[in-house]
Amino acid sequence: MITIKEIAARLNMSTTTVSNVIHGKDGEVSPETRQKVKEFLDEVDYIPNINARNLAQNESKIIGVALKARADKYENLIMDPFVSELIGGIEETIRKAGYFMMLYISRDTEKIMRHVSTWNVDGLILFGMLDDDGVRVSTKYKKPIVCIDTYSIEGLKHFTNVGLTDEQGTYDMVKYIISNGHKRIAFLSDNTNGVDYARFTGYKRALMEAGLEFKEEDFLKIRPKSDEIEESLEEICRRAMDYTAIMCVSDLYAVTLMSALTDRGIRVPEGISIAGFDDNYMGSMYRPALTTVHQDIKEKGVVSAQTLLKRIKGEKTEPRIILPTRLVIRDTVTKPRKSSFYGYSRL
Amino acid sequence: MITIKEIAARLNMSTTTVSNVIHGKDGEVSPETRQKVKEFLDEVDYIPNINARNLAQNESKIIGVALKARADKYENLIMDPFVSELIGGIEETIRKAGYFMMLYISRDTEKIMRHVSTWNVDGLILFGMLDDDGVRVSTKYKKPIVCIDTYSIEGLKHFTNVGLTDEQGTYDMVKYIISNGHKRIAFLSDNTNGVDYARFTGYKRALMEAGLEFKEEDFLKIRPKSDEIEESLEEICRRAMDYTAIMCVSDLYAVTLMSALTDRGIRVPEGISIAGFDDNYMGSMYRPALTTVHQDIKEKGVVSAQTLLKRIKGEKTEPRIILPTRLVIRDTVTKPRKSSFYGYSRL
DNA sequence: TTGTACGCGTTATCAA
DNA sequence: TTGATAACGCGTACAA
Numbered sequence: 001m002i003t004i005k006e007i008a009a010r011l012n013m014s015t016t017t018v019s020n021v022i023h024g025k026d027g028e029v030s031p032e033t034r035q036k037v038k039e040f041l042d043e044v045d046y047i048p049n050i051n052a053r054n055l056a057q058n059e060s061k062i063i064g065v066a067l068k069a070r071a072d073k074y075e076n077l078i079m080d081p082f083v084s085e086l087i088g089g090i091e092e093t094i095r096k097a098g099y100f101m102m103l104y105i106s107r108d109t110e111k112i113m114r115h116v117s118t119w120n121v122d123g124l125i126l127f128g129m130l131d132d133d134g135v136r137v138s139t140k141y142k143k144p145i146v147c148i149d150t151y152s153i154e155g156l157k158h159f160t161n162v163g164l165t166d167e168q169g170t171y172d173m174v175k176y177i178i179s180n181g182h183k184r185i186a187f188l189s190d191n192t193n194g195v196d197y198a199r200f201t202g203y204k205r206a207l208m209e210a211g212l213e214f215k216e217e218d219f220l221k222i223r224p225k226s227d228e229i230e231e232s233l234e235e236i237c238r239r240a241m242d243y244t245a246i247m248c249v250s251d252l253y254a255v256t257l258m259s260a261l262t263d264r265g266i267r268v269p270e271g272i273s274i275a276g277f278d279d280n281y282m283g284s285m286y287r288p289a290l291t292t293v294h295q296d297i298k299e300k301g302v303v304s305a306q307t308l309l310k311r312i313k314g315e316k317t318e319p320r321i322i323l324p325t326r327l328v329i330r331d332t333v334t335k336p337r338k339s340s341f342y343g344y345s346r347l
Numbered sequence: 348m349i350t351i352k353e354i355a356a357r358l359n360m361s362t363t364t365v366s367n368v369i370h371g372k373d374g375e376v377s378p379e380t381r382q383k384v385k386e387f388l389d390e391v392d393y394i395p396n397i398n399a400r401n402l403a404q405n406e407s408k409i410i411g412v413a414l415k416a417r418a419d420k421y422e423n424l425i426m427d428p429f430v431s432e433l434i435g436g437i438e439e440t441i442r443k444a445g446y447f448m449m450l451y452i453s454r455d456t457e458k459i460m461r462h463v464s465t466w467n468v469d470g471l472i473l474f475g476m477l478d479d480d481g482v483r484v485s486t487k488y489k490k491p492i493v494c495i496d497t498y499s500i501e502g503l504k505h506f507t508n509v510g511l512t513d514e515q516g517t518y519d520m521v522k523y524i525i526s527n528g529h530k531r532i533a534f535l536s537d538n539t540n541g542v543d544y545a546r547f548t549g550y551k552r553a554l555m556e557a558g559l560e561f562k563e564e565d566f567l568k569i570r571p572k573s574d575e576i577e578e579s580l581e582e583i584c585r586r587a588m589d590y591t592a593i594m595c596v597s598d599l600y601a602v603t604l605m606s607a608l609t610d611r612g613i614r615v616p617e618g619i620s621i622a623g624f625d626d627n628y629m630g631s632m633y634r635p636a637l638t639t640v641h642q643d644i645k646e647k648g649v650v651s652a653q654t655l656l657k658r659i660k661g662e663k664t665e666p667r668i669i670l671p672t673r674l675v676i677r678d679t680v681t682k683p684r685k686s687s688f689y690g691y692s693r694l
Numbered sequence: 695t696t697g698t699a700c701g702c703g704t705t706a707t708c709a710a
Numbered sequence: 711t712t713g714a715t716a717a718c719g720c721g722t723a724c725a726a
Contacts, residue, residue, distance in 0.1 A: 052703030084431035399719030
């Protein structure tokens with residue numbers, strides 16, 4: 001690996017001159033020397049040492065991307081195509097802007113912050129952070145942070161949130177379900193924090209507006225840990241037939257649920273209508289194809305990275321960016337079954 | 348961000364002493380000073396500047412992870428749960444070993460190599476590289492490289508390949524299909540390089556062994572680019588009924604194909620049997636559940652990272668590591684349809 | 695046991 | 711237009 005110093009020595013000039021040519025400071029150096037240096041640079045295939053550069057400039061050109069995994073969700077986190085699509089969008093944007101991406105997955109906010117401090121990253125993208133983490137992060141770290149899908153960090157300095165019309169999207173979908181004639185509609189999720197809370201709220205608003213009552217038990221809680229999910233699904237399927245439709249908080253869960261129902265002889269949508277949220281590949285490939293709320297996940301990644309890049313350059317940005325959602329009507333929501341028919345294909 | 352120098356000044360001692368305490372060189376420093384320094388370190392929450400450290404030590408503690416995307420496959424690359432699961436395994440292993448992971452996606456081998464050179468990464472994990480890239484990479488870069496699923500790099504120095512019993516796994520599956528009574532079995536993929544070649548070979552071997560003839564046209568070529576896939580699928584479905592079973596090179600394609608067939612009224616497995624390879628979430632959630640060749644993708648990531656770490660430490664490793672596969676028999680391969688029945692559910 | 699001084703590769707400042 | 715030199719923060723050989 002050749003260094004500037006060595007190049008300077010071989011060309012009989014100073015490191016300054018070489019450095020100037022490398023950085024295109026054309027005013028500082030004569031055309032002839034510039035030419036000479038450039039040729040030599042090509043010849044030896046000079047590659048700068050970023051560590052030295054960062055040390056001298058006190059910057060890193062690194063964007064830290066931290067996924068905060070919940071203990072009970074780690075497996076799913078990394079299985080969900082959501083994540084890879086998001087990362088894809090982020091990586092592409094970062095790379096094109098001449099930055100580098102360091103990826104870090106952890107359950108521990110503290111560790112994440114140490115990590116970014118060590119590397120002196122120029123900015124941080126956080127995904128999967130819950131409310132209470134915000135303050136802790138905030139005090140440790142002075143550089144721009146963009147959160148994805150994190151509610152209730154508003155007001156905290158350095159923070160920008162990139163989110164969705166979660167509430168409205170779910171509201172629209174449940175309204176659509178109701179317009180199909182459904183009256184007993186459950187909501188399926190594994191928690192009621194952050195994004196899930198917003199979607200849950202949208203669901204309840206649609207119910208209320210239609211004069212439908214919401215009872216606590218209409219919230220179907222799925223436990224995604226691999227050693228609990230079967231039992232969890234068993235119970236949910238048992239209770240499913242109390243409803244004619246289930247609004248799922250994600251496509252992942254919607255598809256998981258449809259499989260479980262199918263295995264128990266309950267047909268979708270004849271026996272029960274199912275709606276998802278995300279519009280990922282799994283939902284679109286499943287048959288019957290999933291009716292769902294679309295979000296552009298890659299775009300979410302791109303916008304997050306772009307916003308962070310702007311903030312790094314010192315430009316002002318909105319404290320919260322809200323991306324649109326839209327309904328994708330496919331085949332899993334239809335009219336409710338007749339009360340006499342339970343949709344069982346075998347019994 | 349506090350520096351060693353500053354700490355030394357405040358404590359009235361030399362930087363060496365502080366440094367020694369930080370690195371636990373207990374023999375070099377008296378218990379009292381050690382205690383004093385440690386306390387102060389905690390108090391000010393000292394975080395080393397990695398750039399300076401790397402510069403001084405000429406190492407980086409960074410593992411570069413480069414995904415080489417094929418032009419026509421980028422979208423799928425990042426959609427396939429395969430990738431996120433693999434990354435998950437790699438990241439976890441790297442992190443636990445005290446290393447950092449830099450992720451880079453590019454179509455251009457040259458760019459990937461520049462990237463790793465600049466950062467002086469301690470080692471490299473390459474995924475998606477094709478045969479011809481090998482040599483180019485090899486000459487540029489002297490540090491350990493672990494490839495995932497790259498055939499024909501054997502013999503190249505610095506390289507280790509982590510792969511699968513691709514040929515055998517596919518052979519086993521096709522043999523299983525044949526044992527179900529099938530005689531006309533197609534193979535679906537988008538190319539015949541690397542991994543796909545190995546699987547293709549396994550398919551042909553099983554055919555041959557059973558005295559079945561393979562014709563060129565039995566290779567069904569899918570074109571995965573988003574603006575071509577519909578047309579491609581249309582043609583494949585038209586030709587599908589010349590066969591009673593299709594061995595797909597991946598679960599992703601198997602599920603995609605099943606959807607397309609279903610949409611055209613062809614039922615799986617009544618009309619045609621389908622087998623996949625990978626055993627991912629999509630295939631296991633699809634109904635009918637996909638019969639497929641299982642590989643442990645996360646494990647692949649873990650083993651790759653572990654192997655690289657070993658090589659970085661100077662330990663010898665096998666030039667090629669081959670992970671096992673096994674058949675997962677589910678519901679998409681059954682006896683072939685009667686020749687009079689074409690499995691159409693509507694026409 | 696502690697401290698001094700230098701090198702790592704780069705950029706920046708200032709003088710020639 | 712060019713060059714000498716300091717600085718960035720850390721680790722370490724070697725001296726004290």
